[in-house]
Amino acid sequence: MRVVISIGGSVLAPELDARRVEAHAAAIESLAREGCELGTVVGGGGVAREYIDAARGLGANEVQLDQIGIDVTRINARLLIAALGAGVNPAPAHSYEDAGEAIRRGDISVMGGVVPGQTTDAVAAALAEYVDADLLVYATSVDGVYSADPRSDDSAEKFEELTPEELVKVIAPMSTDAGSSAPVDLLAAKLIERAGMRTIVLDGTEPQRLERAVLRGDHEGTDIVPAAAGTEPTYWSQR
Ligand SMILES: Nc1ncnc2c1ncn2[C@@H]1O[C@H](COP(=O)(O)OP(=O)(O)O)[C@@H](O)[C@H]1O
Numbered sequence: 001m002r003v004v005i006s007i008g009g010s011v012l013a014p015e016l017d018a019r020r021v022e023a024h025a026a027a028i029e030s031l032a033r034e035g036c037e038l039g040t041v042v043g044g045g046g047v048a049r050e051y052i053d054a055a056r057g058l059g060a061n062e063v064q065l066d067q068i069g070i071d072v073t074r075i076n077a078r079l080l081i082a083a084l085g086a087g088v089n090p091a092p093a094h095s096y097e098d099a100g101e102a103i104r105r106g107d108i109s110v111m112g113g114v115v116p117g118q119t120t121d122a123v124a125a126a127l128a129e130y131v132d133a134d135l136l137v138y139a140t141s142v143d144g145v146y147s148a149d150p151r152s153d154d155s156a157e158k159f160e161e162l163t164p165e166e167l168v169k170v171i172a173p174m175s176t177d178a179g180s181s182a183p184v185d186l187l188a189a190k191l192i193e194r195a196g197m198r199t200i201v202l203d204g205t206e207p208q209r210l211e212r213a214v215l216r217g218d219h220e221g222t223d224i225v226p227a228a229a230g231t232e233p234t235y236w237s238q239r
């Protein structure tokens with residue numbers, strides 16, 4: 001099974017802790033040992049946001065802010081590469097072709113951001129489409145996709161399952177400014193819709209959850225399941 005995993009910076013490096021990065025690397029290596037072909041995409045997290053906020057205060061424009069964010073995602077990608085050791089591309093891939101090439105030769109590919117105007121959520125979705133992945137997983141700091149931001153709205157409800165079309169409707173109203181927060185960004189949702197990509201959004205703070213979800217389909221997050229051919233999405237099931 002070919003799997004693309006997006007690891008949020010807030011999950012991999014909420015603060016710099018080698019043991020935490022090691023634990024995430026161990027989960028990824030264990031999936032590789034079970035026979036998964038793996039592409040990983042690492043986010044920038046709070047550190048990227050701090051740099052973006054500081055540079056915004058200095059008058060940088062949104063593209064410059066995105067470029068700063070991309071640099072931070074690549075530093076975090078280098079942390080994961082350091083923890084994975086052999087069998088991984090030695091520097092973060094800067095293109096989908098390079099990431100795909102690493103996967104083709106049997107390595108785990110690691111990359112961060114690519115171009116301004118998106119987040120690593122979209123990078124992961126594009127990589128998943130490019131390598132024709134069987135599954136895309138977002139290991140993030142929230143335990144699924146909600147009807148509203150659960151951190152600021154107590155009435156927010158978690159979706160157990162959404163179609164890609166429904167995901168796009170939930171994500172569309174959210175901000176696209178550099179450093180803004182959403183479980184996946186709008187471009188990612190659109191790419192998931194276009195590819196009909198089987199996707200899971202889950203709480204990735206405990207790396208074992210990722211292993212369980214990929215190997216056994218056992219998770220508490222949100223399943224994004226394309227509607228079977230010929231059927232229309234009819235309802236939003238909520239947990
Ligand atoms: N509708 C929503 N459902 C889930 N999370 C949401 C929603 N709207 C906003 N969020 C916020 O999106 C964030 C997603 O995590 P983020 O901090 O961006 O992590 P990552 O480092 O994984 O990209 C969370 O902080 C969560 O509060």
Ligand SMILES: O=c1ccn([C@@H]2O[C@H](COP(=O)(O)OP(=O)(O)O)[C@@H](O)[C@H]2O)c(=O)[nH]1
Nearest residue numbers: 043044066069113114115116119120178179
């Ligand atoms: O391909 C990419 C990846 C990231 N970013 C920038 O880098 C920041 C950090 O990336 P991350 O995916 O961690 O974003 P988050 O999920 O924290 O919003 C984003 O907010 C964008 O500003 C970008 O412009 N292009």
